Amino acid sequence: MNGIKKAIRGTLALILVLAVLAPSLALAATGDVTSIEITNSSPQQMSVSQTTTLQVMAVVEGFDNKQDVTGGVTWSTSNDAVVTITKGKVKAVAAGEATVYAQVNGAKAQLLVKVQDKxxxxxxxxxxxxxxxxxxxxxxxxxxxxxxxxxxxxxxxxxxxxxxxxxxxxxxxxxxxxxxxxxxxxxxxxxxxxxxxxxxxxxxxxxxxxxx
Missing domain, CATH: 2.60.40.1080 (Immunoglobulin-like)
Incomplete structure (x- = not known):
């Protein structure tokens, strides 16, 4: 009898673990990111010392709607003397132009940023x-x-x-x-x-x- 109870408890525990992991497993089973886009208007107009936060949406296999993947983006800029970017937050440093690049699993997008004097x-x-x-x-x-x-x-x-x-x-x-x-x-x-x-x-x- 004790053996049956232990077996039932083990089965229930396994079901609970699978239920908790189900969303993660479902996401892992989806396809790759096929394309991404920076949703802010292009070119982005800014003034020196101004900051703005960018958002990146992706087309992902297995999803009907675009997904927000901003948290997983690798950012870079063509000229960090004009703009810097950290975790999607752009800061205008000096007047000029720079291109901001976003990359997620091989998919890339870019945004031209024009910075003018304060x-x-x-x-x-x-x-x-x-x-x-x-x-x-x-x-x-x-x-x-x-x-x-x-x-x-x-x-x-x-x-x-x-x-x-x-x-x-x-x-x-x-x-x-x-x-x-x-x-x-x-x-x-x-x-x-x-x-x-x-x-x-x-x-x-x-x-x-x-x-x-």
Whole structure:
């Protein structure tokens, strides 16, 4: 009887071990990495001292969807005087261009990184808005000045957001929905420009009282 109990316990232990190892065994049984890609846009635009983290997705035999293999990537760069990379984290060192290389089990991918001088200032024009609800205005033009003194128009590259539902963004314009104060924010890389917006009630009637 004791022998039967020991046999049952041994069988249960084996089943438990196999259950724990099943995911790993299933992964090991899949095919090779057939191709990889760096998902960030190319070329990657950066400024000196800026950092960004790259992600690598792979096509793997046995999987219908692409797999995140960032943790297993071997990284290198064509010019570490321009950019350095460690565990997928890229740091811009100096102005110039460099190509970042990723490799996983023989599959390779690359990304061109363009580094420009650090941004000294960013400004929007107009710098504020004041309009009645229901009306709209074109989003501001935005320019930056780099450390080398070069000024650039980056309007087309700005990502805009508003701080509340009192205003909405539509087709390159900001529209007032309800009276209130809203902060319009434009993001360019790691830089943000802020534009205050005041929305008032529509004026429907104006009365002038004669002086007594």
């Amino acid at each position: 941004i000294k200032s960013i400004k929007a024009s107009p710098s504020s808005y004041n309009f009645v609800k229901g009306s709209e205005s074109t989003l501001p033009k935005v320019s930056i000045v780099r450390a080398n003194g070069k000024e650039e128009d980056v309007t087309s590259e700005i990502v805009w957001t508003v701080s509340s539902a009192s205003a909405v963004l539509e087709s390159g314009k900001i529209k007032g929905i309800t009276p209130g104060r809203v902060l319009l924010q434009g993001k360019y890389g790691s830089e943000t420009v802020k534009v205050p917006v005041a929305i008032t009630d529509e004026i429907t009637k104006v009365e002038v009282t004669p002086a007594v």
